[in-house]
């Protein structure tokens with residue numbers, strides 16, 4: 387129970403940061419913590435002027451970046467939960483960068499040797515001592531295998547697991563405290579659930595064998611596709627803390643200069659990206675759910691290079707089919723069909739009135755579909771669909787939320803590369819070919835035995851008129867109207883409370 391100057395200093399630093407980055411106003415918007423808001427207001431330090439006109443999401447991102455590796459990881463996981471923080475803030479949080487200093491090669495060497503059980507000289511021909519990337523969980527080095535293959539070695543930083551476990555312990559305690567002071571019950575439940583989710587995600591990322599296995603599965607799925615490059619895993623050089631995989635030469639996908647240098651066009655890159663996403667989600671039902679531009683490369687030959695399979699998600703075939711049905715219903719102005727797809731999928735309770743639900747779907751879809759084509763966002767459509775589901779007393783499934791986030795991040799890349807096109811339209815030919823092929827008598831006969839495709843057969847009627855669907859899509863996407871914004875800030879105030887309470891706890895322990 388000793389108070390130390392360090393801890394007091396740290397606490398003061400955080401409170402000052404909240405004030406300087408002007409993140410506190412968000413506390414006022416909720417009824418969670420008027421006390422903390424007042425406390426921060428009283429700190430006699432001016433807000434940074436340069437942040438004055440920045441969005442709250444940007445200010446929060448900068449604040450988290452400046453606190454600790456843990457707060458960065460926390461923010462990065464939150465970025466994957468637009469349902470909690472709102473789309474706009476999630477989009478900002480997705481840009482959180484770890485600014486951690488890298489650890490010495492001596493320590494990295496020790497981890498590799500301990501995990502793989504041999505001196506590094508027997509495992510690799512050479513390893514570059516300066517890492518190409520260093521983040522809060524892992525560090526990445528380029529290397530050459532004994533056989534001469536160019537690889538990267540990803541190594542988990544020492545003691546990360548212990549540190550995260552102790553921080554989570556503290557956070558759980560804080561969550562309980564917040565439960566006592568927070569007046570809104572649903573908010574409290576959501577808060578606990580979010581911490582669970584964040585904890586699960588972080589622990590999955592702490593075992594690199596799982597990442598290697600996800601990467602391998604994705605590579606198998608894309609084995610016969612051109613345009614996508616997925617690193618080959620060197621399994622004899624893999625352990626819980628060490629992952630060795632093929633080096634992929636390329637640049638970040640949102641690097642417009644690199645795209646030009648490679649003699650590619652933003653549209654060709656976007657088309658490739660949209661096709662890949664479509665295949666991952668609808669064809670394979672297994673998708674990369676952390677597609678921020680740092681994890682996606684563009685190679686000189688125009689291939690999309692996928693990295694970092696720490697967060698991947700599965701969608702069952704019938705979920706995919708119901709999603710397709712739901713979208714198709716929406717685009718065909720047949721909201722009842724769309725509502726029925728939600729009902730069949732079990733995304734709304736069985737006692738839901740389908741007409742009421744169809745009406746609600748129409749009310750959220752039309753303001754989006756009336757937008758100019760380049761602004762129409764599938765991610766926003768999904769977000770709104772899931773919000774409606776919540777209103778009908780149903781929790782949205784985590785994999786659907788990950789799907790929504792994947793769409794959101796991808797559309798962000800799309801806007802950066804070419805704000806004047808809708809990237810999904812670029813992939814329309816392949817999407818339509820895919821649906822047509824799925825309906826071919828040969829394929830239906832092949833699949834009809836399986837229960838999964840019984841539902842696809844059912845949906846045959848829905849997708850039978852491809853031309854009509856295509857026409858409707860084009861028509862909707864070419865109509866114009868105004869922009870539409872929304873956001874959700876409650877969780878942010880809880881996040882700030884956590885940071886403060888963690889520090890308070892450090893003071894008294």
Ligand SMILES: Nc1ncnc2c1ncn2[C@@H]1O[C@H](COP(=O)(O)OP(=O)(O)O)[C@@H](O)[C@H]1O
Nearest residue numbers: 519521524526538617632633634680681693694
């Ligand atoms: N197979 C690879 N080929 C080339 N560069 C890679 C590869 N894997 C990782 N990198 C580089 O290292 C960075 C960090 O790797 P990543 O797996 O994304 O780690 P983290 O989980 O810390 O984000 C990537 O953004 C990329 O620049």
Ligand SMILES: [Mg+2]
Nearest residue numbers: 680681693694
């Ligand atoms: Mg990464």
